[in-house]
Amino acid sequence: MIRAAFLGTPGEAVPVLDGLIQVAHVVVVITQPDKPRGRSGRLQPPAVKVAAEARGLTVAQPARLGGVTDLLEETDVAVLAAYGRLVPPAVLATPRRGFVNVHFSLLPRWRGASPVVRAILAGDVETGVTLMQMDQGLDTGPIITAERIAISPEETAGDLTDRLASLGGGMVARSLPGWVAGELTAMVQDDRLATAAGKVTGDEAFVSPRLHTTRALVRAVQAYNPKPGAWAVVDGERFKVWRALPVGGAQVEPGMAVVEGGRVLLGCADGVVELLRVQPAGRPEMDALAWMNGRRGEPARFEAARSRGSRV
Numbered sequence: 001m002i003r004a005a006f007l008g009t010p011g012e013a014v015p016v017l018d019g020l021i022q023v024a025h026v027v028v029v030i031t032q033p034d035k036p037r038g039r040s041g042r043l044q045p046p047a048v049k050v051a052a053e054a055r056g057l058t059v060a061q062p063a064r065l066g067g068v069t070d071l072l073e074e075t076d077v078a079v080l081a082a083y084g085r086l087v088p089p090a091v092l093a094t095p096r097r098g099f100v101n102v103h104f105s106l107l108p109r110w111r112g113a114s115p116v117v118r119a120i121l122a123g124d125v126e127t128g129v130t131l132m133q134m135d136q137g138l139d140t141g142p143i144i145t146a147e148r149i150a151i152s153p154e155e156t157a158g159d160l161t162d163r164l165a166s167l168g169g170g171m172v173a174r175s176l177p178g179w180v181a182g183e184l185t186a187m188v189q190d191d192r193l194a195t196a197a198g199k200v201t202g203d204e205a206f207v208s209p210r211l212h213t214t215r216a217l218v219r220a221v222q223a224y225n226p227k228p229g230a231w232a233v234v235d236g237e238r239f240k241v242w243r244a245l246p247v248g249g250a251q252v253e254p255g256m257a258v259v260e261g262g263r264v265l266l267g268c269a270d271g272v273v274e275l276l277r278v279q280p281a282g283r284p285e286m287d288a289l290a291w292m293n294g295r296r297g298e299p300a301r302f303e304a305a306r307s308r309g310s311r312v
Contacts, residue, residue, distance in 0.1 A: 001024065003075045004026055005026070005029075005071065005072050006020055007030045008029075008083050009032045009083055010082050012082055012104075012164075013081040013083075014165070016102050016168045017048065017081075020169075020176070024076075028072075029049070030068060031048040031049050031060075031061055065086075065088055066090070069091055072094040075094075076096045077098065077180050079176070096180075099133070100176065102131060104168065105130065107132060107189055108140075110127075111196060111197060112138060113198065113200075115127070117223045118223075119151065120219055126148050127148070128148040128164075129146065130145075131145050131168075142186030143187050145175050156222045157223050158226045200224070202228045205220065206232070208303070209255050209302045212269060213270045214273050218244050229241075233302065233303040234300050239278065239280055240285075241275060247271075247274045248272075251272065252267030254269055255303075256299050256300070257275060257299060259292050274288075275288035
């Protein structure tokens with residue numbers, strides 16, 4: 001049986017681990033160290049650690065990967081999914097068949113840390129999962145196999161990531177045995193087609209209805225859900241928008257949110273969107289109409305510029 005190592009950290013890596021378990025003896029699961037979370041600052045384990053321990057697997061959490069070659073020396077392959085750190089060349093070369101990266105895009109499109117977010121922001125109609133032989137570059141290695149899926153018009157990054165994770169786990173189960181046996185040949189990527197999927201920052205998730213078109217605002221809301229959340233400034237404070245849909249046949253002043261016909265309508269630069277789920281500063285996520293009812297229906301003005309305000 002295949003002897004494999006797995007490297008991953010967040011919840012979206014767990015389905016890939018489960019796919020690997022189907023076809024390999026997982027010698028070790030390598031994940032990032034526990035990190036402080038919340039106001040208490042208590043250390044919390046990454047989702048992959050929790051899942052691996054529940055499955056009876058050996059877990060390692062090195063601060064740096066340079067010292068893990070001894071853990072990989074007897075492995076046929078290492079599978080990586082959303083590990084979150086670069087792998088040194090000496091480590092890449094340790095498993096007999098190297099490292100296979102499960103990347104949530106159709107490479108060479110969207111190389112980098114945030115391929116799902118970038119695909120939604122760009123309005124891509126499809127994406128997929130690529131199994132790639134890792135090299136020293138950032139998602140530049142030869143492609144072992146790839147599978148496509150359509151992106152739903154109302155899909156959030158969280159929804160799409162869940163589907164891609166499930167697809168990736170299935171692809172590992174189907175394709176890894178052939179790769180390890182030398183039955184599959186990896187194809188070099190065409191660098192001319194590459195696009196960059198840089199890490200998402202909180203500042204870029206700011207939306208201004210006065211400046212954004214309806215299409216751009218809805219894409220931002222979907223792309224930044226669940227992290228970091230599209231945010232605006234209302235009453236001088238941060239205000240997150242979790243769900244919004246474009247609507248036709250309505251007119252609302254850009255930057256103003258009003259209640260009309262039992263719906264919360266927000267004017268944008270070129271039209272109107274309906275707010276469905278929102279989160280005012282210091283409060284939990286809620287139905288947009290409940291938020292406006294709390295304001296007694298008073299229109300809300302979305303400011304055009306960023307402001308520090310309250311964090312939510």
